Amino acid sequence: MDEIRVPIYLITGFLESGKTTFLRFTLDQDYFQIDGKTLLILMEEGEEEYDTKALAKNNTVVEVIEKEEDLTTERLEAMEIIHQPDRVVIEYNGMWLVSRFYDMKLPFGWGVEQQITCVDGSTFQVYMANMKSIFMDMVKYTDMVVFNRCKREDPLANYRRSIKVSNQSAEVIFEDEEGEIDDIFGDQMPFDVNAPVIEIPPEDYGIWFVDAMDHPDTYVGKTVRFKGRVMKPRGMGSKFFVPGRIAMTCCADDTTFLGFVCKSAFAPKLKEKEWVEVTAKVAFERRMEYQGDGVVLYAENVTPCEPLEEEMVYFN
Numbered sequence: 001m002d003e004i005r006v007p008i009y010l011i012t013g014f015l016e017s018g019k020t021t022f023l024r025f026t027l028d029q030d031y032f033q034i035d036g037k038t039l040l041i042l043m044e045e046g047e048e049e050y051d052t053k054a055l056a057k058n059n060t061v062v063e064v065i066e067k068e069e070d071l072t073t074e075r076l077e078a079m080e081i082i083h084q085p086d087r088v089v090i091e092y093n094g095m096w097l098v099s100r101f102y103d104m105k106l107p108f109g110w111g112v113e114q115q116i117t118c119v120d121g122s123t124f125q126v127y128m129a130n131m132k133s134i135f136m137d138m139v140k141y142t143d144m145v146v147f148n149r150c151k152r153e154d155p156l157a158n159y160r161r162s163i164k165v166s167n168q169s170a171e172v173i174f175e176d177e178e179g180e181i182d183d184i185f186g187d188q189m190p191f192d193v194n195a196p197v198i199e200i201p202p203e204d205y206g207i208w209f210v211d212a213m214d215h216p217d218t219y220v221g222k223t224v225r226f227k228g229r230v231m232k233p234r235g236m237g238s239k240f241f242v243p244g245r246i247a248m249t250c251c252a253d254d255t256t257f258l259g260f261v262c263k264s265a266f267a268p269k270l271k272e273k274e275w276v277e278v279t280a281k282v283a284f285e286r287r288m289e290y291q292g293d294g295v296v297l298y299a300e301n302v303t304p305c306e307p308l309e310e311e312m313v314y315f316n
Helices: 019-027 052-057 073-083 098-103 124-130 132-139 156-164 202-214
Strands: 006-012 038-042 060-064 087-091 110-120 144-148 171-176 197-199 223-231 240-251 254-259 261-263 275-287 292-304
Touching: 006 019, 006 098, 019 038, 019 052, 019 087, 019 110, 019 144, 038 073, 052 060, 060 073, 098 132, 124 132, 144 156, 156 171, 156 202, 202 223, 202 240, 202 254, 202 292, 223 254, 261 275
Parallel strands: 006 087, 006 110, 038 060, 038 087, 110 144, 144 171, 197 223, 261 292
Antiparallel strands: 223 240, 223 275, 240 254, 240 261, 275 292
8 A cells, every 4th residue: 555645534424414613623723733735625515614714824725526526536636736735634525425535546645544424413313214325335434433412312322333333443422512422321231231141132232242342341251141143264263253143234235244253162063154152251352353452252152043033233
């Protein structure tokens, strides 16, 4: 991969999701200042506007792309020649597929440094009901999702899971009118995390998976029991397998497997894709498969079981 000479900060989100407000604040912060020139490319016009004096003070020039067909390599290369920016900030149109931008050939030296997605918490469920495929495409590669205008009574844990099932590495932040909201899960876990054996109901597998990934300390040293399918990736060794479930991201043809590495004396006898009930102690260790630290299960018992009536994990 070519070295990034001109980093791109890609800001995505639907119309009135808070992209402009977020960018106006960020562009004016000391930590975001650079000595060179910033090129701000606007691809969507909302109610909020930029302060031209503030942009000039921060050595920021603006270009506008109003039509999707005008978003071309040639147009971006022309901007490179005219402005010779040291970095690029893009306010992306919420109705354009973000994957199209990632598939584009960019000017030499340009590359996405960070993608941040803004979401209006008060309208999130409406967009998920009507434009789910566009939203999932939007968050597929994002580094951070910022939910703003949230209320504490909103189902924030469900919002978070909707993101994590599509992009497990994305950081998810919730903000109300006064700032960040912490501890969004609170007492919402639908199972007893202090039980001698934490029983994970099939319908709550996704909730447990995300919570264990985000808060491994809650489960380390404890025993869990759940049902899942066996996956045996190559190169893991005969004593390892990955029990888990398939989760739907936006449609039946767009799915991902959610599971943790598991060590078990039973592993050599297990068959790929067979259903099993796993009872295992939870650890948090460095593993090559995670490219870092992650949850590792040490199975105390693995028993074949009947397939679940509903095989898919949904995050609605």
